[in-house]
Amino acid sequence: MGKTLAEKILSKKSASDACAGDIVIARVDLSFVQDTTGPLTVRQFQSGSFERLADPEKTALFFDHAAPSPNRQLSNDHLLLRQFARETGCPKYDVGSGVCHQVVAEALARPGDVVVGADSHTVTAGALGAFATGMGSSDVAIVFALGKTWLRVPESIKITLSGKFSRGVGAKDLVLQLIGIVGADGATYKALEFGGSGLANLNMSDRFTIANMAVEAGAKVGLFPTDKVAQDYLRSQGRPDHYQPLAADDDASYEKTINIDLGALEPMVAKPHQVDNVAPARELKGTKIEQVFIGTCTNGRLEDLAIAAGILKGKRRHPETRLIVAPASPKVLLEAIGAGYIKTLVEAGAIILPPGCGACLGLHQGVLADGESCLSTANRNFKGRMGNPEAFIYLGSPATAAATAITGQITDPREVM
Amino acid sequence: MLKGRAFKFGDNISTDHITPGRLAHLRSNLPELAKHVLEDADPTFASRVKAGDFIVAGSNFGLGSSREHAPLVIKMAGVSAILAKSVARIFFRNAINLGLPVLICDTDGINDGDELEVDLSKGTVNDISKGQKLTFGRLPDVMLKILDEGGLLPYIQKYGDFKL
Numbered sequence: 152m153g154k155t156l157a158e159k160i161l162s163k164k165s166a167s168d169a170c171a172g173d174i175v176i177a178r179v180d181l182s183f184v185q186d187t188t189g190p191l192t193v194r195q196f197q198s199g200s201f202e203r204l205a206d207p208e209k210t211a212l213f214f215d216h217a218a219p220s221p222n223r224q225l226s227n228d229h230l231l232l233r234q235f236a237r238e239t240g241c242p243k244y245d246v247g248s249g250v251c252h253q254v255v256a257e258a259l260a261r262p263g264d265v266v267v268g269a270d271s272h273t274v275t276a277g278a279l280g281a282f283a284t285g286m287g288s289s290d291v292a293i294v295f296a297l298g299k300t301w302l303r304v305p306e307s308i309k310i311t312l313s314g315k316f317s318r319g320v321g322a323k324d325l326v327l328q329l330i331g332i333v334g335a336d337g338a339t340y341k342a343l344e345f346g347g348s349g350l351a352n353l354n355m356s357d358r359f360t361i362a363n364m365a366v367e368a369g370a371k372v373g374l375f376p377t378d379k380v381a382q383d384y385l386r387s388q389g390r391p392d393h394y395q396p397l398a399a400d401d402d403a404s405y406e407k408t409i410n411i412d413l414g415a416l417e418p419m420v421a422k423p424h425q426v427d428n429v430a431p432a433r434e435l436k437g438t439k440i441e442q443v444f445i446g447t448c449t450n451g452r453l454e455d456l457a458i459a460a461g462i463l464k465g466k467r468r469h470p471e472t473r474l475i476v477a478p479a480s481p482k483v484l485l486e487a488i489g490a491g492y493i494k495t496l497v498e499a500g501a502i503i504l505p506p507g508c509g510a511c512l513g514l515h516q517g518v519l520a521d522g523e524s525c526l527s528t529a530n531r532n533f534k535g536r537m538g539n540p541e542a543f544i545y546l547g548s549p550a551t552a553a554a555t556a557i558t559g560q561i562t563d564p565r566e567v568m
Numbered sequence: 569m570l571k572g573r574a575f576k577f578g579d580n581i582s583t584d585h586i587t588p589g590r591l592a593h594l595r596s597n598l599p600e601l602a603k604h605v606l607e608d609a610d611p612t613f614a615s616r617v618k619a620g621d622f623i624v625a626g627s628n629f630g631l632g633s634s635r636e637h638a639p640l641v642i643k644m645a646g647v648s649a650i651l652a653k654s655v656a657r658i659f660f661r662n663a664i665n666l667g668l669p670v671l672i673c674d675t676d677g678i679n680d681g682d683e684l685e686v687d688l689s690k691g692t693v694n695d696i697s698k699g700q701k702l703t704f705g706r707l708p709d710v711m712l713k714i715l716d717e718g719g720l721l722p723y724i725q726k727y728g729d730f731k732l
């Protein structure tokens with residue numbers, strides 16, 4: 152019997168014949184925490200009386216959720232993490248270095264790796280063919296100490312893509328549609344594995360957006376095979392040696408297959424307060440939006456800012472709609488400056504936040520008022536997510552976000568393009 | 569044998585309901601954070617829950633973030649087990665890692681306030697208020713062993729490694 156991508160990677164990393172349903176102990180190639188899960192990881196590590204990391208080079212600490220810190224308590228958490236980095240010799244990506252998942256994508260994750268992060272969107276690196284999954288602080292503390300973890304080999308759901316996106320439609324619309332089909336828990340404990348002829352029409356930014364949101368269907372991992380697109384991406388990030396061809400076997404067995412024609416998709420929006428509560432953007436016309444947020448590990452990449460700038464060029468945001476933009480990494484920010492996107496966005500009335508999570512999780516920088524609505528390019532619209540349980544969050548693509556910023560109400564981007 | 573009252577919740581209670589991002593500054597002050605447990609789902613929960621009580625939820629409990637603080641503050645509030653139709657993956661692992669039992673069973677018949685008795689070794693829930701008995705699914709062996717040791721850290725401290 153052939154193997155799925157998940158079975159292949161986990162077989163290799165556990166030196167066993169891993170089949171769906173098996174429990175394996177896998178070597179971990181990269182483990183990391185961020186500044187809101189890291190302090191507990193450090194405390195668990197210390198209370199376990201571990202002194203040394205299994206491999207400092209395979210460990211990373213990110214400062215992205217509260218970057219820069221908005222208050223004393225979080226500043227002290229940062230202090231704790233900096234001290235841990237000093238003591239253990241592991242790399243730290245301090246305030247301003249960008250969202251952990253973006254940095255992992257740009258610089259660290261390799262095809263075939265097992266990546267474990269104390270952050271649920273660790274799944275993002277699945278776009279590069281890494282078995283990347285989120286865990287809690289205790290699990291990651293043990294990976295820090297032992298360099299391995301236990302994993303149940305997931306059953307896989309195959310998502311077969313064909314065709315290509317039509318104008319104004321993109322990866323975010325695809326993944327929202329997919330979550331609408333599968334449901335917020337439809338892939339719990341499972342792997343989503345993407346394939347099909349449509350894959351060639353997805354750039355790496357698209358793939359990161361899709362893999363990033365696999366967890367919103369409950370999935371353990373969202374895996375892509377590697378191809379020329381992945382190879383070119385790794386080369387563009389200055390790490391051509393990290394490329395490795397990776398494909399599932401033709402006779403691998405899947406729990407089910409879902410076929411999606413990219414050409415048949417339209418701009419989609421997830422309505423409050425669940426990600427699987429999706430509807431076409433055009434059906435939500437007239438929904439007033441007080442804040443638009445473009446950024447996050449889902450849609451804060453150069454390609455996303457390019458789309459938003461393309462729509463906002465020569466236009467202004469609606470006078471009653473704030474527009475907040477957070478590039479996912481300094482690299483994205485610099486490239487967006489070079490390409491003129493930042494100028495265009497600021498001229499359109501945008502506030503540019505430092506590279507990081509920004510307004511995504513309601514810590515600071517864009518907390519909503521009671522009764523306000525936000526159209527965000529993030530991955531979650533749970534009640535309270537952006538700092539106020541009395542507010543409403545809609546999720547959409549960068550194109551939908553830009554169009555909405557212009558009109559002040561949810562807008563299908565094709566109307567303003 | 570665990571004994572306590574049921575606190576009933578619906579489907580899709582996220583980690584943002586349990587311990588929202590806006591309280592991230594309290595994560596190194598757990599007693600303070602625990603005062604807000606489940607605040608965005610039921611603001612009265614923290615003041616009413618007593619040691620031994622149960623959280624009884626619908627499907628997909630604990631979806632969202634990887635923050636282990638979510639099961640941690642639930643445990644600190646005195647909750648002795650979570651009963652749900654299904655539980656999100658990371659939350660499930662986190663709860664077991666902290667020694668907090670998660671029992672998958674059909675919770676539809678249990679009402680808010682019901683007196684429950686849970687027998688972890690037999691895998692049964694006795695709804696005393698209803699006079700009904702339920703069974704729950706067995707955990708995978710690796711999780712059972714971790715739970716038996718009181719969580720992942722004590723497990724690894726005892727065995728020094730994963731022993732499957």
Ligand code: SF4
Nearest residue numbers: 272447448508511512
């Ligand atoms: S951008 Fe948002 S979803 Fe992504 S890691 Fe940061 S807080 Fe989490």
